[in-house]
Amino acid sequence: MNPDVLNVYFIMGTVNCVEPPLDTLEQALQAGITCFQFREKGEGCLNGEAYETFARNCQKLCKDYGVPFIVNDDVELALKLDADGIHVGQDDLAITEFRARAENKIIGVSVHNEQEMELAVRSGADYVGIGPIYPTKSKKDAKPPAGLGFLKKVRSQYPSFPIVAIGGINEMNASEVRLAGADGISVISVICESSNVEGTIQKLRGARG
Numbered sequence: 001m002n003p004d005v006l007n008v009y010f011i012m013g014t015v016n017c018v019e020p021p022l023d024t025l026e027q028a029l030q031a032g033i034t035c036f037q038f039r040e041k042g043e044g045c046l047n048g049e050a051y052e053t054f055a056r057n058c059q060k061l062c063k064d065y066g067v068p069f070i071v072n073d074d075v076e077l078a079l080k081l082d083a084d085g086i087h088v089g090q091d092d093l094a095i096t097e098f099r100a101r102a103e104n105k106i107i108g109v110s111v112h113n114e115q116e117m118e119l120a121v122r123s124g125a126d127y128v129g130i131g132p133i134y135p136t137k138s139k140k141d142a143k144p145p146a147g148l149g150f151l152k153k154v155r156s157q158y159p160s161f162p163i164v165a166i167g168g169i170n171e172m173n174a175s176e177v178r179l180a181g182a183d184g185i186s187v188i189s190v191i192c193e194s195s196n197v198e199g200t201i202q203k204l205r206g207a208r209g
């Protein structure tokens with residue numbers, strides 16, 4: 001995949017939002033996010049029909065702006081909606097199943113150590129999500145923050161594999177994360193909780209625009 005797609009990768013679910021979720025997503029799309037991940041998880045999240053309807057509404061907005069719509073974890077939903085891709089944890093079964101049922105889709109995998117990195121590449125991931133780089137409040141079961149060290153190591157071992165960094169990234173630290181080797185940054189709270197989504201995204205975007 002083209003690593004530029006990972007430049008500013010927004011992840012969102014209703015529980016992360018302060019403003020109406022679809023408003024936040026549309027503002028983020030207008031401001032130039034390059035990828036979107038639908039992640040409807042956590043206490044009080046939508047289920048059943050409401051979950052699917054919300055996903056479809058997010059997907060429609062992404063289509064309007066020509067931005068890839070990636071589904072977190074839910075292979076069945078991703079296939080049903082013909083999403084552009086899926087993001088999974090260390091679940092090679094999901095990768096194999098999704099790839100078998102949907103060629104030419106984006107598959108992203110979260111990795112936390114060298115073994116997981118190797119496995120993700122071997123299983124056919126298109127990109128990896130490395131993190132949490134810094135402490136995050138947006139993922140209950142997040143691993144301890146790894147700092148920039150692991151990211152730098154992976155970049156040196158895989159000079160051209162698409163990497164997005166995640167976890168506690170904001171306007172202040174985004175550029176050091178890019179300098180450490182990330183093709184892009186992925187964020188939840190800094191966009192969901194911003195009072196100026198456009199300004200925030202401009203700062204996250206970095207020099208490459």
Ligand code: TPS
Pocket residue numbers: 011037039072087108109110128129130131132135136137138139142164166167168169186187188189190
């Ligand atoms: C591309 N993940 C790791 S930290 C975090 C999440 C959702 C929370 C970040 O929130 N990489 C990708 N997608 C994922 N879902 C994960 C990793 C898992 P905040 O920006 O508020 O710190």
